[in-house]
Each structure stands twice: as structure tokens, then as C-alpha cells.
Amino acid sequence: MSRAEPVYDARSAPRVSPLWLLGLFRSELLVTFRRWRTLALLGVLAAVPVLVGVAVKVETSDGGSIGSGGGEGPAFISQVTNNGLFLVFTSLAATLPFFLPMAVGVVAGDAVAGEAGAGTLRYLLVAPAGRTRLLLAKLTTVVAFCLAATLTVAVAALLTGALLFPTGEVTLLSGTAVSFGEGLLRAGAIAVLVAAGLLGLAALGLFVSSLTNSGIAAMATTVGLLITVQILNAIPQLDAFHPYLFPHYWLSFADLLRDPVYWDDILKNLGLQALYTAVFGSAAWAAFTSRDVTA
Amino acid sequence: MAERTAVAGDTGAVIATQGLTKRYRGGQLAVDALDLSVPRGSVFGFLGPNGSGKTTTIRMLLGLIQPTGGAAHLLGEPMPGSGRRVLPRVGALIEGPALYGFLSGRANLLRYDAADPTADPRTRAARVDRALERVGLSGAAAKKARAYSLGMKQRLGLAAALLQPRELLVLDEPTNGLDPQGMREIRSLVRELAEDGSTVFLSSHLLDEIEQVCTHTAVMHHGRLVTQGTVAEMSAGARGRLTVTTPDPGEAARVLKEHGVSDLSTAGEELSGDPPPGDPAELNTALVRAGVRVRAFGVRQASLEDVFVSLTGEGFDVAG
Secondary structure, three states, rough: OOOOOOOOOOOOOOOOOOHHHHHHHHHHHEEEEEEEOHHHHHHHHHHHHHHHHHEEEEEEOOOOOOOOOOOOOOHHHHOOOOOOOOOHHHHHHHHHOOOHHHHHHHHHHHHHHHHHHHHHHHHHHHOOOHHHHHHHHHHHHHHHHHHHHHHHHHHHHOOOHHHHHOOOOEOOOOOOOOOHHHHHHHHHHHHHHHHOOHHHHHHHHHHHHHHOHHHHHHHHHHHHHHHHHHHHHHHHOOOOOHHHHOOOOHHHHHHOOOOOOOOOOHHHOOOOHHHHHHHHHHHHHHHHHHOOOOO | HHHHHHHHHOEEEEEEEEEEEEEEEOOOEEEEEEEEEEEEOEEEEEEEEEOOHHHHHHHOOOOOOOOOOOEEEEEEEOOOOOHHHHHHEEEEEEOOOOOOOOOEHHHHHHHHHHHOOOOOOOHHHHHHHHHHHOOOOHHOOOOOHHHOHHHHHHHHHHEEEEEEOOEEEEOOOOOOOOOOOHHHHHHHHHHHHHHHHOOOEEEOOOOOHHHHHHOOEEEEEEEEEEEEEEHHHHHHHHHEEEEOOOOHHHHHHHHHHHHOOEEEEEEEEEEEEEOOOOOOHHHHHHHHHHOOOOOOEEEEEOOOOHHHHHHHHOOOOOOO
């Protein structure tokens, strides 16, 4: 017969519980967050703000000041001693180039390939979870992990900052002062923005993951791609391509600390992430729904 | 269950394939124009040396692998197209169990149950407990699956296949890694399931196991179906072998040859050969008349193993 098109979830079964997809999603979350590796990644991410906070505290305990923003990133670190809230921005800026995306790359890369390697994928598919729905649950879980990872950094930084440094009115990058409450609100929005910035990489990782039976290979490939793209993004001769690289606008979150907010790069970042997610999400779907599951 | 089967009952095959073919990308032909038919209510033994295409066939039936040719029907519906409707009625153990080592046995089953769209979340816990009980794992349900022995993992895999009442069970090597006691339990479980009205499609490399529990069987070799039929037909098809024990092997061999026994071989005092059609008692009379002292005389019925070896023509674990 020439019915070659992969119609894996054709007509739905009559007795399907309406809450089923929710149950599958819940089960995915549980499996991801109960894994020791996931907890270790989150632990490392939580340790970074504590280390930065303690380092700043020790460095400034004799009344001296710290790093006057020599790098190209936003100069939050010099503000930390004035307001603990700035430790949130400092920590996000510090973990964004590598720690955060690496954690996302590991979880996304392992999402499908890890299950294939362990053989559990075949049992989920004959259950039958349905390939499209399973991938959707995987994507949702990876997105949830992006948010969880970013919030872990933000909350750990907030607690450390509040403990070690004074808090109060927040002086924005543009010089205006806002209340601590509004500062907190902006910090929350920044965390969500940083998480959204990781979506492109998450979709890329899921695509790589749907191609192989080895979780380790998929993780290594995803993290390798991340490093490669970061290097390309740092080569000035290639600046014509830079606006198309997914990490290019990552640090644009700082623009949320201006008054008025400078939206240009933030929107470009969101658009770029949406594009990556659409392209690699579809590629992952195409690869996964047509794939022979032989492990 | 039996009633429901009767209602759903097309009288036809539970598994039916027409010219089912799988050629892997490397060009290797794993399954070649397979016409398989598994009758409803049977316990079907699926045999073949390693690498003969059994697993690829099972994976195609379950929609894990896309066939490159032919068609497969499961419970009367085309696969993989109707997977979402058919697979909830099918329980499967494919190439051994696969578990989440960091989850408890119970949590593993909860996970697999959550993946079934027809499974009611409200009755999930009860379903999981029942399945655990059925395979004798209730006591170890809270233990991490990583700490399970091979036999316990196998039981947990079976429990996952038994979460729902199934019309068809596809069990690939279900007694693998079990001790003799566990094997007996699984065999009686298979019989129980069959009595409840499920069709059981069983692949095993233990031929006496197939002989004990199966009603029907099929043999694959080099990706092709060599034969299929009832176990009784199969054993009957192969002629038994005549064995004679005597202190006078030389004389006995002469007499037997005279009376049409072929392929005669002598090992010490024991002779064996293929008897001619007819009553073997005549041969015994002839031996005694010729003065041959006979200690033992008999025709050994062909076992499934004899049939298997005569069909695939080589050792069991050798892939062609």
C-alpha cells in the first residue's frame, strides 16, 4: 500500500480523557525534575550568585570599590554594594554566556535521545503517547526548565543580595530612581525575558535530540553548537551575521532597566527566538514523526 | 473480556500482514515480503534465529518502524495509521523492559499509564497496584527500579503491558532473565491471559517453552517466513526418528537397511535412522527373526526443535 504519509495521530480514540495531555505533561515534568542531573544543574546555577555575592562582599569589605565595568557587558557589578537587587542582574549577566544555556542544552539534548537510549521511548510510543503529543510535552517541559533555571539564578541572587547588601530605592541605568517594589517587578520581568531568550537554543537542542539514540551525543552536540555560536558571535569580522545568531541579543535584557524602556533590541531578541523555535521546532517534529525507533 | 472480543470480533486475524517488507537505509533487507496471520484467541509462538527479522517485524506491527513495503493490520486496522486507536488495546514487551532507574517501580508504571490517552487518571493508582500484584511485585513497588534484579525488571515490564485488559499481548522473550520458578509463573500467566480471551503473540528462543504454551507458531529465517501453522501440525509434519539399542549393531544395521531404513547411523550399541512409512512393529519383527537381540526399540517423536533445525538448517544463535 502506498499510504506512506506518517499519520501517527489520525482520528482520536473515542475514550480519550480530556485531561490526558495535562497528565502526560505532568509526568514529563516529574521525570525531568526528579532526575538527579537536573537538580545538580539547578544547584550549580544557584551557587553562582552566592559566589559572586560573597566575592563582592569580601572585595569591598575594606571600603574599596569593585570593577568599574571594564567589559562590554552592562556594569551592574559596581552597583551591587549600593543595592542588593543588582546582584540579580549581575548574576543573570554572568550566567547567560555559558552556565544557563549549557544547562538548557543538557536538558533539551537529553529530552528525546535520552529516552531513546534508555529504551523507554518505545514504551511511551506504544502506550501510545503519540509522537506529536510527546514532542509537544517535551518542548513544554524544556520551556519550563528554561524558566526554572532562570528563576533559580534570580531567586538565589535576590536572597544573597538582600542578605549581604542594603536594599531600597533602585537607581536605573538611565539615572532615574524607582521604588524597590518596582525594581523587583522589573527583575521578575527580566528573568522571564532571559528565559525567553533561551527558547531558540532549547528548540535547537530538541531537534538534535530527535536525531539520535544517544543522550550524551545530543547534549554534547547542543552544547558544542552553543560554544561555536558564541565564538562566532565574538568575531568582529563576522558582524554581518551576528544579528542572526541566537545569543546575539541575550544581554538586551538590561534595556528593561532604562526609563523609558528601550524596546528595540528586546523585541529583536524575542523575534529571533520565535524564529529559531519555529524553524527547529518544525524540524524536530519532521524528524521525530518520520523516524524509525530502533532502540 | 471474552464477550467484548466476540463483539469486536471480526473472525479474522488479530495480526495480519501482506507482503510486509523493511529495507533499512543501508540496503539491508530485514524483513522480506512477510505474510503473517495470527488467529484470534491463539497463543502464537514466533520463532527464528537471532537476526532473522523478528524484532523488526514486531516493531513494524507496533508502529515504531515504518515499513518500506506491504501492509500490516493489527486488530483489523491498518498500522501505523490507526495506532492511536489500536495500541491502547495492545500490551507489549519489546526487546526486554526499559525503565527509569531513578524512579520507583510504582512511579515507572504511573509514567507509562500516563502515556496512554485512554487511561482514566482517576483510576490510575488502582490500575497500577493491580498490575504490580499480578506480576508479584507489590512488595518491591517502592524500591528504585535501578536496584531491581533482571527478573524483577522483566516482571515490571510485563506489569506495564498488563495495565489495561488487552485484546492482544505482544511479548518478546518474556522469560528472559527469570529463574525457573519465574519462568513457570510467566508461563501460567500467559495461559491465564489466553483463557481470559487475549491473543498472545510470543517470541522466544526457548523452543520447549513455545511447545508448552503455544497453539500456533511461525518460523522466520533470513527475513522470510519459512512456515506457519499449529504446533501440532508442525510436529506431525516432521517424521520421528527410529532408535534401536542392541548388542549386535552390525547385523541390526544390515537388517534395517534391507527394510528401507535410511540415513542410518551407529553410535556404539545405538542405531538411529529414518524409518520407512508403515508400522515400525514390522521392523522389530524382522530384527528378532534375524536373531538380533533388541534391548530397546522406539520411534522418537520429532520435537519442535527438530522441526526448527530442519527449517533453518543451522545453529540457533547463528544469523545468516
